[in-house]
Amino acid sequence: MSSVDQPNSSRHLTVSLAPGLSPGVVTVTGPDAPGVSADFFRILADHGVQLLDVEQANFRGTLNLAAYIGVVAGSTEAMRQALTDELSGREMTVTLDVDDELEGSRARSTHAVIVLGNPVTAEHISAIGQTLVDHGANIDRIRGIADYPVTGLELKVTAADPTPGGSAALRQALATVSHATGVDIAIQRAGLTRRAPRLICFDVDSTLIQQEVIEMLAAHAGREAEVAEVTERAMRGELDFSESLHERVKALQGLDASVIDDVSRMIQLTPGARTTIRTLKRLGFRTGAVSGGFVQVLEPLARELGLDFYRANTLEIEDGKLTGRVIGQVIDRDVKAESLKEFAWSNGIALHQTVAVGDGANDIAMLSVAGLGIAFNAKPALREVADATVNHPFLDEVLFMLGIDREEIDAADLEDGSYRRVPLER
Known part of the structure; x- marks a missing residue:
């Protein structure tokens, strides 16, 4: 499929033809079978062909093999006939175009x-x-x-x-x-x-996991609805995150600290999260998470996934009870961005080699400083500044955005025994 032809020789590979040869394009198309490629190149060799570019593809049993060649002009009809005689019995179609005006090798896509x-x-x-x-x-x-x-x-x-x-x-x-x-x-x-990317940093709530942890904690206090409403306004960017966090955490005052463990056991990873982290680590990425949620929940999750770094707020606990306060620095949008910079610096990685993935206004600064910012099922405020957006509930899409295809992922999973495909709901 070609939308418009705009030849530009400066964008093409420059390969010199040997003296006495003319440029041509030869293709064979038909049912794939063992030996087709070997016969194709044997016949080209018999006619002294110079190879300048080759592309072969097998699409669901149909082979398409094309070569940009240099060929002695007087031998073209004999070569065409030899290819046809050899391959027509395999239901292969042969085409050969020779023209001194033919353009050079394929364009370097931008x-x-x-x-x-x-x-x-x-x-x-x-x-x-x-x-x-x-x-x-x-x-x-x-x-x-x-x-x-x-x-x-x-x-x-x-x-x-x-x-x-x-x-x-x-x-x-x-x-x-x-x-x-x-x-x-x-x-x-x-x-x-x-x-180039070598480091990736995820938001946690509604990104790496499916839930909002503070709402799960608030449910134990019977105040889930009011906390959820404040969370939604903060994620849309209507409220200062730090102020909204303090307001929501107050609702947790007096809860037994054991509810943190209860909530941790209820956490559901976003579909594709394990595959995504596992694949990125295989490729040598440093992986991490920075969250406006709570480190007491994030820490065991980070260990389970094998994250290299993580940062989140700390709930204050006194006498086994939540005080309704957080201690230390609040992880707001600016701190998220600074955390990404710190993680990159400590690993000797330039910012243009980083990726950030998030869903809310609290992630705006982090996605803005990353080399690639991906909005995952995000609020409009974040989609406006993101380099790419994902609107399906599968974290695997982040891998595809990075140019990593499913075949590569599945092959690695099959090799180490981690391959599985969960049936999708329709």
Whole structure:
């Protein structure tokens, strides 16, 4: 699928043809079978072909093998006939185009566009393709990156303006498409920098876990509804977080400290959380969490997941009872951002190599200073500043946003025995 052709030789690989050769493109398409590729290259070798670029793909049993070649002009018909004679019996179609005006090797894509949804339809991709056309961008390649728990596609794109910041209007237009269609769309610069992140920091409540811990604690005091209302206003950015925290914690005064253990046992991780942390650690990421919740709940969770660092508020306990106060520094939005910087500095990691994931206004500063800020089922205030948004309840999507595909994840899980797929509710 190509949205618009805008050749630019400066964006192409420059490989010199050997003297006496003309450029050409040869493709074979048909049912995949052992030996097709070997026969293809054997015949090309028999005709003295120079290989400049090759791409092979197997899509659900159909093989597509293409090569950009240098070939002696007088031998092209003989080579075409040899390929046809060898492969037509396998129901393979052969095409060969030779032209001195043929463009060089494939374009170096400037950006990657990730599309995630359940489902993803042709209408969604059509809308995205038209948006790219409208902004002078070209789709170079498309590949599938996920079939669980959502469908994921990666579009390699060449933007009209590949300079830093040059795709801002395209980014905003894709965000509009995402909002209108319900699929998650993220655009990132392509190249080695996309694989640069080395540290990731998660918010906890409603991000790494499904619940809001303070509301679970307040339920033991019979004040869950009023605390939930204050939490919601704080997450929307309508209340100062520090003030709202003190107000909500007052509702816990007099509770037996054992309720903390009760709540900890009730914590439910967000679907995909274990897979996400496990995969990131395999890739050498430093992983952590910074929370406006409470360290007494976060600490055992961090140990269970193997997080490298964590920070949260501390509930004051006297004589086995909660006092209704927190002690020490309140973990508000500014402290969250400073914590991310501190975690990065202590691990010798530059800020542009960091990722932050959160859901509320309290995460705005943290996502803003991170190299990549991902809003996870977030409030509007956070979505406005995030680099990418996830609107499905699966933390695995963070991996796909980072260019890690499902096949890689599953292969590693199968190898160490941790592979499992939980049936999805429809």
